[in-house]
Amino acid sequence: MDGHVVVGYDGSPESVAAVRWAAGSAGRLGAPLEVVHVWGIAGHLDTPPVSAxxxxxxxxxxxxxDEGAEVARSTAPQLQVTAVLDDGPPARALVRRAAGARLVVLGRHGSARLSGVLLGSVALGTVQHAPCPVVVVPRTQVDRASTGLVVVGVDGSRHSLGAVDAAGLYATGAGARLRAVACWQAPANSRSLAAWLRENPARSASDLAAQHAEEALEAAVARLRERYPQVEVEPQVEEGPAAHVLARHAEKADLLVVGTRGRGGLAGLVMGSVSQWLVARAACPVLVSRAVPD
Structure with missing residues (x-):
């Protein structure tokens, strides 16, 4: 995980929270920080002003x-901080600045509605197109003390494995312990489920769902221990809706890591319904990984 950390700043309380979190994380990762403010006159940044x-x-x-950079320096005085002025649509500018970055960090703005979940358009556009993980920080993050805990949602999908890798990389750099959480629920009654139960009378649908969660967790933990041996891993399987279970763990975490889509994702959406819900509502910052391992 080489490179710098990028954070967007626009003077809002949400962006203040994002800069403070990004500064603390960049310090723990030993990475320089770029504080980026995007102004709205596309194409005029590097040309002479046309008027006073x-x-x-x-x-x-x-x-x-510059104000955003000072917020970062006041949070982490030893950190290498650069104030960057960019132009054009904010999401496009942040994606451009993300080339070679470890993370892009944004404040959570609820200005756009997607499938019943509030998610700011800049955050959504950046998550869709950034070449690195994107962290969305809630305004309430400002006064939270560090817990040294990273939580990652696991479901056995390829997007989930990408989230596992992102969580392992972050936890390694930050010296944090990592809790891998797999959730399961009994499947809803359906014709196919009834047929399966007739063919497998000795096992319940709940047993099968729990087994799948345990197998997904075992695979994730094995991957973490092989690739990130320095990280202390806490495996956990829980019954319940994934969004609610992970949100509960996020209440005591420094970071929650999810993939863009898992087994519960909705076809046609860049972000699955669980990821959307958590980005908009989790108590701690949420890292969204788009990576899909081979």
Missing amino acids: ASAYVRAGAQEVA
Whole structure:
């Protein structure tokens, strides 16, 4: 996990929380931090101002970037921090800055509705296209003390394995312990389930669901112990809706890691329903990994 950490800053309380979390994480990872403020006149950043008014606007935008960098320095005084002014649509600019980065960090803004879940358009666009993991930080993160715990949701899917790798990399760099959580629920009654039960009278559908969760967790833990041996791993299987179970664990975590889509994801969505719900509502920052291992 080489490279820098990128954080978006626009002066809002949500972006203050994001910068503070990014500064702390960059310090733990030993990575430099870029605090990026995006102003809205695409194509004018590197050209001479066309008027005194545009020069004034650009100077004000630079002040916002510098303000964000000062927030980072006050949080982590030893950290290497750069204030960056970029232009164009914010999500596009942040994706561009993410090339070669370890993480992109954003504050959680609830300005766009997707499948009944509030998720800011900048966060959504960045998650969809960034080449590295994206962390979305809630405003309430400002006063939370570190717990040294990273939680990752596991379901046996390829996207889940990508989340496992991202969690292992982050926990290794941050010196955190890692809790891998697999959830299961009894499947709803259906014609296919009834046929399966007739053919397998000795086993219940709940037993099968629990077994699948345990197998997914075993595979994830084996991967973590092989690839990230320095990390202390806590395996856990729980019954219940994945979003609610993971949200409960997030209450005592520094970071929750999820894949963009798992076995419960909805076809046609870039983010699965569980990931969407957690990004919008979890008490701690949520890292979304788009990686799909071979």
